[in-house]
Amino acid sequence: MSPFFIKAIQLLLSLSLLIVLHELGHFIPAKLFKTRVEKFYLFFDVKFSLFKKKIGETVYGIGWLPLGGYVKIAGMIDESMDKEQMAGPPQPWEFRSKPAWQRLIIMLGGVTVNFILAILIYAGLAYAYGDEYIKADSLKDGFAVTNTEIGNKLGIQTGDKIMAIDGEPIQRFSAIPLEIINGNRMSIERDGRRIEQDIPVDFIAKLLEMEEQSSFISPRFPFIIEEVATNSHNKGIDLRKGDEVVGVNGQFVQYMDEISPVLEANKNKTVSLTVKSTDGTTRTVEGIKVNEEGFIGVVRSNPIEEFEKRGLLKLEKVKYSFVESIPAGINKGVDILSGYIKQMKKIFNPDTGAYKGVGGFGAIGGLFPESWNWERFWGTTAFISIILAFMNILPIPALDGGHVMFLLYEIISGRKPGDKFMEYAQLAGFLILITLLVLANGNDVYKALFGG
Structure with a gap:
């Protein structure tokens, strides 16, 4: 099977799992609070469904448009834009009839499940595979700059050691490129001297111009x-x-x-x-x-253990018990989320040029390996789960975060936004999301066609 189809299968499997569990995060509290759920769908059923079956009061189905999924909760202005239902008097089983705190829990359920899922996956990976990495400060003669153009832009050279980014010590050598992308200032050890150096604001733009975006440094190997x-x-x-x-x-x-x-x-x-x-x-x-x-x-040949014996580097190997894997998973999830938030800040700063790297489904699919590897599949799925949690909690109408924003306003002010206002807000949110979707996937197409 071609690498393209292997990646595509992994992407479809990963997104299907994440979408179903995300929507389950809304479904379960809705049921607990005796709120009627009319539909539970994987993918969108525009005009028709690939599969559907009604069980009790809920229709479960699979749509044909793989851009997400949804639960249709009675009495809620959502993707369906069901104005007819909202025109009638509120019913006790409807979302709009429930206390604001219950509605808030229902809306936060999806992102909560996504983040908990990521933590569970990272904990499982820690328990099953442990951890192994080269300690960043252990390289006897520093690292090698494998891309001199990027090295010159950063102001680093072969033999350097990057000891800290924004004052935070670097533990893992493999984490350095991403920490540089997310950071603003680095501490370098060069010829026994400590140098403090700013990371150029437009460094990300330069990095995106290069084909090998992540491999601009490497340990110095014989x-x-x-x-x-x-x-x-x-x-x-x-x-x-x-x-x-x-x-x-x-x-x-x-x-x-x-x-x-x-x-x-x-x-x-x-x-x-x-x-x-x-x-x-x-x-x-x-x-x-x-x-x-x-x-x-x-x-x-790169026999890492042999290089460690020679004193060229220090290889850290960590095994986790079942109990130890839980805090390890939590720490990993929090680190990934905080790193992603830093990247989003860079994207919204035009001076960084980071917006050029925004991608859609093609970019997400590219995260998966070309051959099946369960460790990488689950690691990538956990990462995407955190991305989904973060993106969904953004205060954009039509996303969970938009509903949360209006619910918090209601709780604080004691006034509920009108149904007509919510309809317009939902429509505006859809326009924003469609625009972002077109831009992100258009960026993928542009890169595929022109190598940008």
Whole structure:
């Protein structure tokens, strides 16, 4: 099966699960407060349904338009815009007849379920897989800048260590790119000195211009050969598994970032390599061809545990008991949510250029791996669940947050907004959502067509 369809299946499965559970978050408190639920739908049933069945007073179904889902609660101005029902006198089983605090709980149910679900998934992943990461401050000789254009924009260089972002110490090396995206100021250790440096406001715009948006730094690894590729232009050359390149044309090198520029300077030429074998002996291999891309046609090995033994880095491995996994899941959920809020602030600041990275279903589908991996599937589903919770609680009419906003107004002021006002607000909210949907998915199409 093609990677596209594997991603599409994962996206559909993930969104279906999240939508059903979100709507269940509204459905359950509505039932508890004896509020009639007329419809419970996965996806939208514009004109017709793929499936529907009435059980009791509720019609359960699957629509054909996969843009979300809904529960139709009697006596509530919602997606259905059922003005006829609202024109009649309030009935005791209707949403509008219930106390404001009950209506508030019903409206908060969806986002609450989404956030709790994310925490449960993160707790389950912590329990099942544990955690493993390179400690950011443990890199003996700092990191390598793998994209010099981005490095220059940020003002970082090979050998640096980023110790903190906005005063918060960095624990995980893998978290650095995202922390830089979300942050405003970084603390760098360079040649034993501590440097405080602002992150350029338009850094995100620069990052979005690059194809490899997240991999602009990497730990500094030695060049250890796994094998000579079967289709290598150097096949037959005396390079063996475990050989470590320690010299190019007689020039001493220690890390891959020192080797790459030398190979780049010798494109379409031959070089000699000094390699150290697994038994500790060194030898020189002559006549190594460098192709037009600056590669020598070998597969590299990155034995992290071996690098840790050499003292080049520290690998942190954490196993969680069932009890320990619960606070770990909560912390992960809170960290993801706070990071997403920071990103939203950047998006709404035109100077950052972050709005260019806004995406729709194509961008969400791109979060999933090209081959099936349950750990990544559940991790991505938890992340999307937090996004849905956050987006739904925004104070936009037609979203849960819009209803919550009007309910809070009612509770504080003691006055309920009129039905006609709610109808107009709902319509305005729909127009906002449709505009955002078109812009986000239009951005996906533009990127697919023009690589923007």
